[in-house]
Amino acid sequence: MRSAFAAALLLASACANGGTIPPGDGGSSSSEGSGATTSSSGGGGENGTGAGVASGGAPTSGGGGAMGNGGSANGGATSGGGGMGGSMQGPVCGDGQTEGAEECDDQDTGSGDGCSSTCTIESGFTCAGEPSVCTPVATDQVITVGPGLNLSIPDNGYSGAINSMACATLNVPSVANNTISAVEVEVGAIHGYVGDLVFKLVSPANTVITLVSRPGGTELLDDGSELIFNGGELVASSPITFVTGAATSAEQMGVNTSVICLDNGICDFAPNNGAAAAGNLTTLNGQSAAGAWKFCAGDSAGSDAGSIDKVVLTIAH
Ligand SMILES: [Ca+2]
Numbered sequence: 001m002r003s004a005f006a007a008a009l010l011l012a013s014a015c016a017n018g019g020t021i022p023p024g025d026g027g028s029s030s031s032e033g034s035g036a037t038t039s040s041s042g043g044g045g046e047n048g049t050g051a052g053v054a055s056g057g058a059p060t061s062g063g064g065g066a067m068g069n070g071g072s073a074n075g076g077a078t079s080g081g082g083g084m085g086g087s088m089q090g091p092v093c094g095d096g097q098t099e100g101a102e103e104c105d106d107q108d109t110g111s112g113d114g115c116s117s118t119c120t121i122e123s124g125f126t127c128a129g130e131p132s133v134c135t136p137v138a139t140d141q142v143i144t145v146g147p148g149l150n151l152s153i154p155d156n157g158y159s160g161a162i163n164s165m166a167c168a169t170l171n172v173p174s175v176a177n178n179t180i181s182a183v184e185v186e187v188g189a190i191h192g193y194v195g196d197l198v199f200k201l202v203s204p205a206n207t208v209i210t211l212v213s214r215p216g217g218t219e220l221l222d223d224g225s226e227l228i229f230n231g232g233e234l235v236a237s238s239p240i241t242f243v244t245g246a247a248t249s250a251e252q253m254g255v256n257t258s259v260i261c262l263d264n265g266i267c268d269f270a271p272n273n274g275a276a277a278a279g280n281l282t283t284l285n286g287q288s289a290a291g292a293w294k295f296c297a298g299d300s301a302g303s304d305a306g307s308i309d310k311v312v313l314t315i316a317h
């Protein structure tokens with residue numbers, strides 16, 4: 001006499017073989033298989049992958065399909081369910097679950113979105129959660145020209161116009177997120193009298209930000225015509241940085257110092273636009289960083305001349 005279990009196995013096997021989905025890969029017959037919902041005895045699926053659809057199973061029947069790959073079993077007093085898959089062999093990239101050696105799984109097998117086709121985290125991204133959500137890492141772009149630029153500033157040539165200044169170009173490449181969240185500018189300059197100088201930064205969108213305007217004098221016009229200014233020397237080996245929120249205004253540059261930055265360690269300055277058009281470095285936030293920037297230096301009085309040695313533009317996104 002054939003047992004119900006044996007019958008179920010035979011039938012389940014037959015059903016499985018009749019399934020339309022090709023055989024799966026891997027798996028274990030000893031775990032993870034699930035039989036039909038009404039089974040009192042059921043075998044684990046072997047090598048199964050697909051989901052079976054069972055209907056009409058008899059109370060004592062059931063069984064996972066050997067080699068089960070889905071399919072359906074209908075009717076039949078002793079019929080069992082189609083095979084439900086056994087456990088998979090190793091992690092599957094693209095299923096949304098971060099398993100085994102996977103660093104991420106964003107539920108697809110595409111690359112370039114932070115989680116690669118092999119479920120590794122791509123350079124420049126962080127990923128978290130299941131399924132993984134990947135976002136570009138906010139990294140600063142640092143663009144440098146010089147040292148050794150030796151860009152002469154036209155002595156006593158400043159008129160207020162950009163074309164009266166010496167300008168260094170800094171090309172900023174496009175990145176995943178070009179939107180500016182902060183900008184700072186480091187300048188290595190050689191000049192014997194800082195009160196002559198006007199520095200401006202021009203963004204790719206052609207927004208002109210005045211970083212310093214003849215420190216020491218309160219100008220009425222941005223044309224270099226004022227006469228009372230700070231002394232103080234700039235040397236290339238002690239660069240200064242224009243950064244939002246610095247404790248010292250750029251207008252104070254050169255106060256009680258012989259060599260700026262070197263003498264007193266005050267090397268960071270908050271931009272001060274004097275009589276120039278309003279705007280500071282935060283004005284650039286939200287613009288795209290990609291493209292050609294210009295750092296420009298003008299000189300408004302004779303006898304002390306100088307040059308730009310180095311410019312470092314740091315852009316946070
Ligand atoms: Ca996975």
Ligand SMILES: [Ca+2]
Binds near residue numbers: 112116
């Ligand atoms: Ca992906």
Ligand SMILES: [Ca+2]
Binds near residue numbers: 215218
């Ligand atoms: Ca001034």
Ligand SMILES: [Ca+2]
Binds near residue numbers: 156299300
């Ligand atoms: Ca001069």
